Amino acid sequence: MRVTAVRKAFGSRQVLRGVGFEARAGQLVGIVGENGAGKTTLLRVLSGDLRPDDGRVELAGTWGYCPQHPVLDEELTVRQHLRLFQVAYRLPDLGRALRLIDALSATGYLDTPAKVLSGGTLQKLNLVLALMHDPEVVLLDEPYQGFDWETYLRFWDLAQELKGRGRTVIIVSHLAHDTGRLDVLHHLRDGLLDPSPPADPA
Numbered sequence: 184m185r186v187t188a189v190r191k192a193f194g195s196r197q198v199l200r201g202v203g204f205e206a207r208a209g210q211l212v213g214i215v216g217e218n219g220a221g222k223t224t225l226l227r228v229l230s231g232d233l234r235p236d237d238g239r240v241e242l243a244g245t246w247g248y249c250p251q252h253p254v255l256d257e258e259l260t261v262r263q264h265l266r267l268f269q270v271a272y273r274l275p276d277l278g279r280a281l282r283l284i285d286a287l288s289a290t291g292y293l294d295t296p297a298k299v300l301s302g303g304t305l306q307k308l309n310l311v312l313a314l315m316h317d318p319e320v321v322l323l324d325e326p327y328q329g330f331d332w333e334t335y336l337r338f339w340d341l342a343q344e345l346k347g348r349g350r351t352v353i354i355v356s357h358l359a360h361d362t363g364r365l366d367v368l369h370h371l372r373d374g375l376l377d378p379s380p381p382a383d384p385a
């Protein structure tokens with residue numbers, strides 16, 4: 184993925200003022216910044232959900248997008264959501280989706296409607312919907328919000344597994360901890376990315 188000089192304003196508020204970076208296959212890339220820094224705006228531009236005022240986003244291959252707020256139908260169960268996305272992604276079966284649900288310990292909720300799921304379980308579904316077609320580039324907006332510690336650790340196992348298979352994983356968070364798990368960390372400040380040196384594995 185190559186991002187060049189992306190600009191986006193809402194009215195007179197310049198949120199992105201020339202953002203550029205590259206992410207390669209097999210890289211875990213973090214983008215951190217304070218509340219309101221423009222992280223979600225950037226990810227929406229990267230996913231094609233929002234048109235930038237200027238700049239380019241080049242993305243080779245398939246992508247998956249896990250938005251900050253799950254876009255789900257509260258009347259549908261977890262399994263029905265998986266089926267809906269199976270059709271949209273044109274997948275032959277739900278094998279990978281069910282393995283991901285299992286890896287996140289959500290199998291017990293397959294037949295539960297979204298409207299009665301806890302926030303953390305909704306987020307598990309949100310994440311699985313972004314990963315079930317095994318995209319080459321994964322865009323994750325605060326992917327572990329609401330996760331308990333066990334699930335948080337499983338999330339990072341999953342991220343490592345994706346990295347190991349050459350996927351590009353871009354994680355946006357307002358939390359700058361756990362940066363040792365990332366290959367590259369960018370800070371979004373004043374509408375620009377400030378690249379940090381590779382995270383210290385210690």
Ligand SMILES: Nc1ncnc2c1ncn2[C@@H]1O[C@H](COP(=O)(O)OP(=O)(O)OP(=O)(O)O)[C@@H](O)[C@H]1O
Binds near residue numbers: 196198216222225
């Ligand atoms: N659709 C919109 N219309 C107008 N202003 C917007 C819109 N979306 C975002 N903004 C503004 O752009 C700025 C950046 O918002 P954004 O949601 O991208 O920040 P963020 O870094 O993701 O924040 P957080 O960590 O709180 O999720 C904020 O000032 C926000 O109010």
